[in-house]
Amino acid sequence: MFSGFMTNTWVVATVVAALAGVVGFFVVLRGSAFPAHAIPNGAFAGAAAANLLGLNALLGLGVFAVFAALGIGTLGRRGRHDVVTALALVLMLALGALFLSRSTEYEPAIYALLFGEVLGVSTTELLPVAFLAVVCIAAIVFMYRPLTLSSVVPEIAEARGVRSHRMEIAFLVVLAVATAMTVPVVGALLIFSLMIGPPAAARSFTDRPPVAIILSMAIALATVWAAIASSYASNWPIGFFVGTMSAFAYGIGRAWAAWRRSRRPATRL
Amino acid sequence: MTDRSQPVTANEPDVLRVEGVTVALGGRTILEDVAFAIAPGSFTGLIGSNGAGKTTLLRVILGLQRPGRGRVVVAGDAGNRRNRSIGYVPQKVLLDPDMPMRARDLIGLGLDGHRFGIPMPSKTRTSLVDEMLAAVDAERFANARVGILSGGEQQRVLIAHALISRPRLLLLDEPLANLDLRSGQEIIGLLHRIATEHHIAVLLSAHEMNPLLPVMDRVVYLAGGRAAAGTTDEVIRTEVLSGLYGHPVEVLHIHDRVLVIAGPGYPDAARLAAEGAGIELG
Ligand SMILES: Nc1ncnc2c1ncn2[C@@H]1O[C@H](COP(=O)(O)OP(=O)(O)O)[C@@H](O)[C@H]1O
Ligand SMILES: [Mg+2]
Numbered sequence: 001m002f003s004g005f006m007t008n009t010w011v012v013a014t015v016v017a018a019l020a021g022v023v024g025f026f027v028v029l030r031g032s033a034f035p036a037h038a039i040p041n042g043a044f045a046g047a048a049a050a051n052l053l054g055l056n057a058l059l060g061l062g063v064f065a066v067f068a069a070l071g072i073g074t075l076g077r078r079g080r081h082d083v084v085t086a087l088a089l090v091l092m093l094a095l096g097a098l099f100l101s102r103s104t105e106y107e108p109a110i111y112a113l114l115f116g117e118v119l120g121v122s123t124t125e126l127l128p129v130a131f132l133a134v135v136c137i138a139a140i141v142f143m144y145r146p147l148t149l150s151s152v153v154p155e156i157a158e159a160r161g162v163r164s165h166r167m168e169i170a171f172l173v174v175l176a177v178a179t180a181m182t183v184p185v186v187g188a189l190l191i192f193s194l195m196i197g198p199p200a201a202a203r204s205f206t207d208r209p210p211v212a213i214i215l216s217m218a219i220a221l222a223t224v225w226a227a228i229a230s231s232y233a234s235n236w237p238i239g240f241f242v243g244t245m246s247a248f249a250y251g252i253g254r255a256w257a258a259w260r261r262s263r264r265p266a267t268r269l
Numbered sequence: 270m271t272d273r274s275q276p277v278t279a280n281e282p283d284v285l286r287v288e289g290v291t292v293a294l295g296g297r298t299i300l301e302d303v304a305f306a307i308a309p310g311s312f313t314g315l316i317g318s319n320g321a322g323k324t325t326l327l328r329v330i331l332g333l334q335r336p337g338r339g340r341v342v343v344a345g346d347a348g349n350r351r352n353r354s355i356g357y358v359p360q361k362v363l364l365d366p367d368m369p370m371r372a373r374d375l376i377g378l379g380l381d382g383h384r385f386g387i388p389m390p391s392k393t394r395t396s397l398v399d400e401m402l403a404a405v406d407a408e409r410f411a412n413a414r415v416g417i418l419s420g421g422e423q424q425r426v427l428i429a430h431a432l433i434s435r436p437r438l439l440l441l442d443e444p445l446a447n448l449d450l451r452s453g454q455e456i457i458g459l460l461h462r463i464a465t466e467h468h469i470a471v472l473l474s475a476h477e478m479n480p481l482l483p484v485m486d487r488v489v490y491l492a493g494g495r496a497a498a499g500t501t502d503e504v505i506r507t508e509v510l511s512g513l514y515g516h517p518v519e520v521l522h523i524h525d526r527v528l529v530i531a532g533p534g535y536p537d538a539a540r541l542a543a544e545g546a547g548i549e550l551g
Contacts, residue, residue: 029368142385149382152370155359156430159331160383203369207414212369 008123009228015133016182017194017224021202021217022140023178024195026171028203030151035072035172037192038085040179042068042092044188047113048099057113058125061183062132065176068092073169115239116187129181139174147171148209186224190239194220197246204253219249282344284309284354284438284470285330289339292325298494299325302339305489305498309437310468312461314481317491323474324360326491327440330472331357344437356431356469360442364423366416372426373398373411379430401429404467405459421452425459432463439463441473445480453480460484478505479526505529 027036043065050060068088075084140147150157150164158164175195182191198219202212227241285307292300299322307313317323328334330341344354356379364375376398381388388394402411405425410418415426424444431439441460445453461484464471475481478488482501489498490505492513497504504510505527507520517532 141387144387145378145382145384149378152364152368152375152378153359153362153427153430155362156357156427157383158333159355159357159359162383203367207369207371207412209370209374 006232008126010225011126012129012184013186013224013228014221015130016186017220018217019133019136019178020182020191020194021198021220022137022213023175024199024220025202025209025213025216026140026147026151027175027195028199029148030171032171032175033192033196034082034085035069036175036179036195038072038089039065039068039172039176040183040188040191042089042096043176043180043183044113045092045096045099046180047183047188048096048103052099052103058128058181058184061180062177064092065180066173069172069176070169073165073172076168112187113183114187115237116190116242117184117238125184132177132181136174136178139170143167143170143174186227186242187237187239190243193243193246194223197250198223201246201249201253204257223249281309283307283342284344285472286342287326287330287339288342290326290329290336290341291338292322292329292334292336294325300329300336300491300496301494303489303491303496304339305487305496307438307470307472307487309470310464311470311486312464312484313470313472313487313489314478314485315472315474315489315491316476316478316481317474318476321476321491322494323491324442326496327357327442327472327474330440331355354437356428356434356436356439358424358427358431358439358441358444360446360474362423362427364416364418366414368414368416370415371412372407372415372418372422373402375415375426376401376429376433379433397433401433404432404463405429419452420447421449421456424448424452424456428456428459428463432467432469436469438470438472441471443474443476445475445477450480457481457484482525482527501527 024036027033040061043061046060046062046064047057048060049064050057053060071088072081072085075081146157146162147167149160150162150167154164157167179191179195182194186194199212199216201219202215205215206212223242223245227238227245230236230241231238283306287303287305290300290303291298303326305313315323315326325334329336330343332341377388377394379401380394380397399408399411402408405428407422407425407429410422415423418426428439428441428444439460444456444460448456457480460471460473463469472489473481478485478501481488485501487499488501488504489496490510490513492510493515495513497509497513505520507518510518510520510529514531514535516535518535519530519532521528521530
């Protein structure tokens, strides 16, 4: 399971998991779980459109995801963007339904886009994925402090000259790029789990933001690696394993936090 | 923090001058021709009932709200480079209890949270955070998650967060609103100490002035969109407040407390009473 086709999958999955761990930390910190769900799901329509036009699916995903992010970020106000997010999702799903009905694509390919496909990565996709991952991580590193400040105390951030709205849009675009490139591996429906489960679990183990980010990355990597191996061995969809393992990691985190509290009620770690 | 305690000298320029500020929001005039000044190291109470425009005025001072008329001069600079010389503790800060962030991490963000890039751990940074923790008496919960701290403890952390960039003016929006009497007294004592020992001017909004009477150098009283500013003796008087409310009100001194009481027929008397600013007479 480490040869040929599979090498690409391992490499891309590793890159994607590391990125999901980092971006996911801010998704959870900012409470942006809904956009993190809606953007890749809606972007699925982009893949369908690309398919129809005979273009690369990743390109269609990326374009739709970035447009969705810009729409949600621009129209959403003061961190409240649940309604625009829902409408963006609905609009893109509607387009997706149309494109799929026109598509001559065989069913399994669509299924793979939704739920992921272990062998879904081609060599030509390696370089763009790695490049985009580096760009996303660089963007997060660059924005780290003002993004944290505006996530935690938005009014103070504004008062100190941080443009919260621009920060929001920039973050959503990074989120869009990060989720779009993850779709071919874990599928549109389950990327979300990789962006939420590991960072949410990481919060139970540490009180320090940088440690939480590193832990989040580590849990995401472990989840994805274990999921690929399990999927390969069982022939079950990789999305199933990513989803259940992410939730499981979160469950362990909660149990750990509860156990720690019960043991040392007086000290807060 | 270095002790810069020194007497407030009359010829030292004001850290803040609000000049004829008028603000209309949604077609309604919220503030009209508000003017006052704040001297370095002084303690000023911004008093007004709910909806009087306290938050709006603080947002104007921070440069987050443009006044329709008038201007705000911060530490001698009317431009928008005022962000660094003002520390701000907003009215409602919701800190997620599940957020992996300790009190000291949030304080550290006050130092450089607005700059791009990642924070580099350093001895100077740590000792500066420790200094702030000591200044607000927060060492005890320095390593606890901010989200699980009590209201008073969070208030201290936010004050330290605002102080670490060494502002000359500290703005606090209703910091006492959700605190019990005792925690409120502690916060007031702490802020008074900061103003005098560190020579940082404090402007604090509240709907109840009594807890502030012992420490306030000056008061800015907001009512009906207008403001009266001066010492408490100058402002908290029957004639001045009646003029401000546009309706007869009475100022009563009972022991060491002040009650502002609306005369009969004041439309907003119930609100005045509910806010603790006063009670209605017959
Ligand atoms: N963006 C806005 N648009 C319209 N009216 C506003 C806006 N913000 C505040 N107001 C109104 O301005 C008045 C003063 O509000 P505020 O400054 O928050 O009062 P305070 O802080 O003293 O309770 C209130 O009546 C409020 O409804
Ligand atoms: Mg207010």
